[in-house]
Amino acid sequence: MEKRIKGIAIFFSLLFFITNCLYAQDNTDSKTLSQIITTVQEAYNVQFNYAEDVIDGISLKPPNKNLSLSDVIIYLENNTGLSFTLMNDNFILIKPRTDITLCGYLKGKDSLGVLPFATVQTIDRSTTSDKNGFFKIKIKNPLQLITIRHLGYKTITKPYNQFKISGCSDIYMLSDFQLLSQVIISNYITSGINKIDNGSFQIDFSNLKILPGLIDHDVLQSVQAFPGIQSVNETVSNINIRGGTHDQNLILWDDIKMYQSGHFFGLISMYNPHITQKVSLRKSGSDVSYTDGVSGTIEMQTNHEVNREFKGVIGANLTDVNGFADIPINESSSLQVAARKSISDFFETPTYTAFFDRISQNTEVASNATTITNTDKTFDFYDTSLRWIYNISDKDKLRVNFINVHNQLQFNENAIVDQEEESRDSKLTQNSIAGALHYSRVWNDKLKTDLEVYETDYKLRAINANILDSQRFLQENIVSETSTKLKMGFNLNKRLQLLNGYHFVETEVTNLDDVDNPLFRFLVSEVVRTHGVFSQVGYKTLNNKTNLNVGLRYNYISKFNKSIWEPRLSFNHHFFKYFMLEILGEFKHQSTSQVINFQNDFLGIEKRRWQLSNDEEIPIIRSKQISMGLNYSHNGWLIGVDGFYKIVNGITTQSQGFQNQYEFFKSNGRYDVKGLDILFRKYIEKFSTWLSYSYMDNRYLFKDLETNYFPSNYNISHTATLGMTYALNNLKLSAGLNWHSGKPTTQPIFENQIVNEQVNYEATNASNLDDYLRLDISAIYNFKFSDKTRAHLGVSVWNVLDKENEINNFYRVKDESIMETVQKSLGLTPNAVFRVYF
Template sequence: MLRPRLFHFLFFLFFILNLSAQDKGKVMPFKKIILEIEKQHGVSFNYTEDNIANLELNPPKKSLSLEQKLEYLSKKTNLSFENIGNKFINIYKKDKVSNLICGYVFSVLDKKPIENANISFPDKTHIETDSEGYFEFSKQEKNTFIISHVGFTSKRITAGNTDSKNCIQIFLEPEITELQEIKANAILASGISKNTDGSLVIKPKKFGILPGLIEPDALQTMQQVPGVNSLDESVSSINVRGGTHDQNLFLWNGIRMFQTGHFFGLISVFNPNLAHTISIYKNGSSAFYGESVSSVVAISSTPETEEKNSFSAGINMINADVYAKYNLSEKSYIEISARKSITDYVETPTYKEYFNKVFQNTTITDFSQNQNVDYQSDKKFGFYDATLKYAQKIGLKDQIVLDLITIKDNLEVFQSASFYDINISENNILRQQNYGGNLSWKRNWNSFNTTKINVYNSTYELLGNQKTTYVNQIVVQENTVNNNGINLENNHILSPKFSFNNGYQFNEIGITNFEQVTNPDFYRKIKDVLRTHALILEGKYNDTISRIYLKTGIRINYIEKFKKYIAEPRFQFCYGISKSMNLELLGELKSQNTQQIIDLQKDYFGIEKRRWIVSNNTTIPIQKSRQLSLNLFYKKNDWLLDVENFYKKVKGITTSSQGFQNQLEFVRTTGDYEIWGTEMLVQKKINHFLTWFSYTYNENNYHFPNYEYPVFPNNFELTHTLSWAGIYEKNNFKIALGTKWSSGRPKTSPDVSRIDLTNPVLVYNRPNDSNLNIFSQVNLSSTYKWETADGIQYKLGISILNILNRRNEISEYYRISSLTNSIEEVDTFSLQRTPNVSFRVSF
């Protein structure tokens, strides 16, 4: 019994002596002691220098555990120690513990601390986190604060019952936005912005004003952008960097639209009071966009944020429209719009100018010009469009959206005349319509992964029916397109700087061309179907600190019918040379399996003579394009300079798709066009006044190797284009004055020296050997908005196109007159002076 007791006594004595020995060891600075502990145990201490200044004591024994050492230091000093997961240790003075709030800020993605996160308080003061993500502040009344950091979603924190013994651990989620970071606002007008990826974004509900426009028409607005033109003033013939209209991809809520214009091109089919976001890509488009070798115009009517119930109605001198948005519940809403022409009831001055512009030099006006006795005509024209959206959130992660759109133009013309006691009459019907539907499902699996699936269909029809009583003949022409498919897109956020997208798309397009003639009898019906599969991979790096943005992707198409693979790489690179200057490099390879051609200029009465066809991979090749552009963008002190140099080449074009009205009109061959040029925009804002000047230069040539003249200027070449606008916006009043000037488009002159005037046959010089006269136009527009006490808004607008009433020639060709048997020159002119007035009410 003695030995065990003796053993315990000796052990107790040894332990007391050991502790005593520690106290009597060498005294060390407190800071050196905790540095040794950090090194030994792999932890990090957080403290303020004032709390440990001039503090010295004997260090704890190295053999003790971390908790034992902290307990020892706490007893020997007036300090408290908080251990966070054996990784971070906070040091406070004991008399201040109850007056402090502390915390750590981490990224929820990789659990790493966020340095320099901003903690702001209601009294406008703020502090920042250190390298470990740690912060602390005196409790007082600052128990509510907001934590924010670039690239992360801000978070509001209330810490009323928190003290320093229980530091808050806060996790910030990366900020997820549908649109890329905006590089500059108010380009050309308020509501138009430029993104880091090079695209232009139009927000119709924030749109200001542009010369000649009183509504934010998407397709009219994009014609103000350098490099975008319409040689015949039509939204159905938009040329982007030398391309034809059918080479542009127009999407409305994911539905491909084959008809873009009402009134045969003078008005956009997209209701300007509906769209929430319009994105325009001249180059460097996402790999998720296929089937185009020129630009992309993507229109989305889905709001980025929740909106209140709203209603508006408006009228102008061409059409009337209504728009309504109603929240069915907290998780669902319905949105409708409808627009209809008023030409059924009244022929306004605007309508008359539009009618004269559209129907000049068509078979309809030719009929009246060729007959000069007892001529009578009865014309009926009208159009409408309507849309429906239904959105439903399911739980916290899912949303379903249904979009429907219908568009229709209808023209009926009955003409009769008596000519040398012979009665001649024609009854013409021309109908153009486009229906579309899209059902989409989106799921947010978590903060970093989302999936989108949408199924769509688009149906287009162009029908012409002509009855001529004199020869008892009926001519029917029909062009129909049925396009459907499914898109799958996955988005993954790997870090605040990196994201990765992948997806799959299936597309089926069937096109039918039908012609039937009686007396003499003729029947032809051709239907072609193409099915395409596409695999998409895309990655993005966006570092806002180093000002580097890089997005690369590849689209791999597989065409079933031809058993053919086509790879389409895309990239967008932007580097911020300084806060005011960016350098941008864009490039893409794209392909297209459909195009519009003209068989005969008089098809469909010469009004809408283009018909859609599908590639056969031989006589109608798959069109392929490659494009590269280098852009310098400068913005400082309300000055803006945007200079872009570009090169573009499109292979696989056909002569029938280019609208020739010379010796190539009946030639069928394939080739390419090559264009290079410079686009420049200079803009200055002075208080409420904004002015800008744009200039475009390009060299655009055809290459048809199998033709006798293999190289000659492109039909859509405008070597020089200049635009200027002055815009004043203050409060609710806006006014804009602007001018357009361009060198004339190419034309082909006849070789008079080789024509026998007694029996004339057209003989031409080299294709596009000369040019039309200069095009010049001055436009004006103004709007005024006011609101009543009960919240009803009214808006009045007025615009005048071509104020100076200049007679601008936009096309010229030659033909043999059936009446005089001579060669006559046929000129087509732009709109004459055209006024328009609009009135709108919203609440």
């Protein structure tokens, strides 16, 4: 496994190095104007006079060495937009031209047809092309940016000196092949959160102002702002989409499937917020190119456009220090790099302490046997992310992604053995490393292909030292997955688009339990390979009032010789001007799930381990779901109502986290959930307030356990959220109140709690914990250090009321009496951030 991980890192390092070396060789012909001036001065014995800022940033190919001095001056004027005046035989004055004009004929790159009515803009002027595609616009200086836009074509933005300046030449625009998803409801909850015409919700972090309790753009905390999305234990590693478990979520980072979600074992997202530009949430109606995620899909994306201007961010909060750089390599390539590192090595903050106490609560880390003490408890995490884009040509684009995440918890167990003090280390590590290559080509205005290849690896490893028994217990859970996907998009006409493709996935899961005293070793490694073929038709009316995507995916799992057909549907229609009807539906399957064998596995911190289906006692999980929604949007008001019904077959008791009479039972069954999500939102420029409510009836059916349905462990019947944000110039404020009914629990029968030395439970999940209530606030202030440098200062308080919410409980028999263990939520937890953008 370690060799494989090292191989991935070496492969992407070599790919990055070799490609950049080749790219650098391709651009050796271009030199800065300053370098060219030096060469011309030596060759023609002349002297140039100019201000440094006049020529700064201008690059071009050197003039031919056989040209005369007058021809060199003409060449430089035509290709820089500057004025070169020969004052005498050996003195040339360079200054900005006052009569700079850009003109040209706009044409389609593929069709070569003229493009009338295109918009051409500078910072202070604008014009449109005529019926022949011709335009003419005045420019202040050679470095001024010109933007050219035309519907159906990719926008051109570059400085004047990068156009072909001599004469009014042809300027070609590349077809924007993809039918881009369109926003149908903007500011769905607050600014930066939108509803898209394919049925998904999207958070654009470049426009997102603030959310209650969050001062960083925590990706997986942010998606919980939507109705129907919550976490029963407040962690991003246990997100429940409409009553499903976390392992039933498909989590993608730039099209790479991820098997780990958070740092601090789930309290904060492991995805760096600076490099993650957008996140899309799909509760249902997925695109046919997606597999897995029977409950929902969370898709994160970096910026896929080449950056031409350096951008950087450095910052720190009460848990980590972080940095980000967006580095332009040249006109066709840019690199993004991001990193975070916990600050616990240097000092412990109140936030760190609250997080550590929360994750270690009721585990061996917090308490051990009465004769054993735990000391030197430390926790450390870091993550690094990379995204590199190379526009090989107008039609070809290459993207490379890499992510590496590490969490480590360590402590010493100390005891007196045979009148001597002994100490042994216990440790838990959690790692993810993944890399991907994405190549797309636009063949013409009808056909586009995308090739996606990724390798993702996850490893959970624990060493539990038992001093009293002189025992070392090693546990490992390893997931290694390789995926290759080819997509072909066809634009049949302006209204119809066809998507076809093939997808191959190989997933290997290894589980190890190793004890040294007495000797015991249990190792299981399994592989499942899946072939998928998919096709989808997209239809959109010319007035964009109706949008339909309907498709079918065929999956073949070779190990089980099993075929699975999965239809998908996404439909929305605008009517009566302010109303929209939406219908979403899908069939899905997945072969992986997370299970709990024992509550003290992996030190009890991250006790879930991934496993593969064997199509027998561990079935393939399959889901069917449909939803229908009605939205009204007008004058800043939004009212949305969504009803849904979902059936998921093939779940196991081990995947559901039972801690009652079924804790050690192994059975498979199903759950179905029906419910309603309601949202009221009012948006007034700088102020946004919303109230959401969700109702859910979530129930299990395990025929080997009970003949009738009983409530699911994730049946949070009622959930309500009241939130508001306010922006005043550079100050942004937000507050949110979160309430939901208590998590289901199974209590002992009153006055008959113990039978045969075991807990005598009531009907399964017949009771509930106390209701949950949490108030969060946050504030962010932005200010400038200079024209190019700005700063960001923020503070937040999670659980302002410091309410001790119960998020879980269980019962055990000890000394012939019942002992209840209660797990509490985070208490009052402050955080602060300071960040500089440059």
